Amino acid sequence: DADVTQTPRNRITKTGKRIMLECSQTKGHDRMYWYRQDPGLGLRLIYYSFDVKDINKGEISDGYSVSRQAQAKFSLSLESAIPNQTALYFCATSIGASRSDEQFFGPGTRLTVL
């Protein structure tokens, strides 16, 4: 969906480096999510935010931090990247107000940590 954008799309970095992945949305949704996807492990939730002042840890938050700079922006940081953080990272949004609450995903960021 062009409404949810992620930058960069691909990133190769070295162990110990600080990395920030950015997500922006024009859908006007309150809820935003960061997932990582690894082969055979499906989608695992890292952090989620239901509004600008509400940030929550997901199932695998260790080694990650987030910042919700505005309703439209949600950034994921790896303070000191390690090789097992090599994965495909997705940002997603949802409206949060309806019973459906389907999630809309960005195109993903492929991160490689050497």
Added chain:
Amino acid sequence: GQQVMQIPQYQHVQEGEDFTTYCNSSTTLSNIQWYKQRPGGHPVFLIQLVKSGEVKKQKRLTFQFGEAKKNSSLHITATQTTDVGTYFCADPEAGNNRKLIWGLGTSLAVNP
């Protein structure tokens, strides 16, 4: 905690054959959502089922929610190469939280 089990993990079919993926939970599901992820792409919402026993169709795709709301299935009739991808089911958590509990997905390969 809540878990959603999805089977099979992989399925390889000849074009024109049918395909079914199943999503099972030990607890009652509030609703069930289905997503499709094409190779190299991102998950895209397909449908949500809400009612016990609900059946919905989208062209060749038939989605079903079990009577006890503990299982769901996605059936594709006469698969095409455009059906290739990974199909995920996801359960919105009960209450106001509404994080999605994801199945691990079923990867479908279609031989032309």
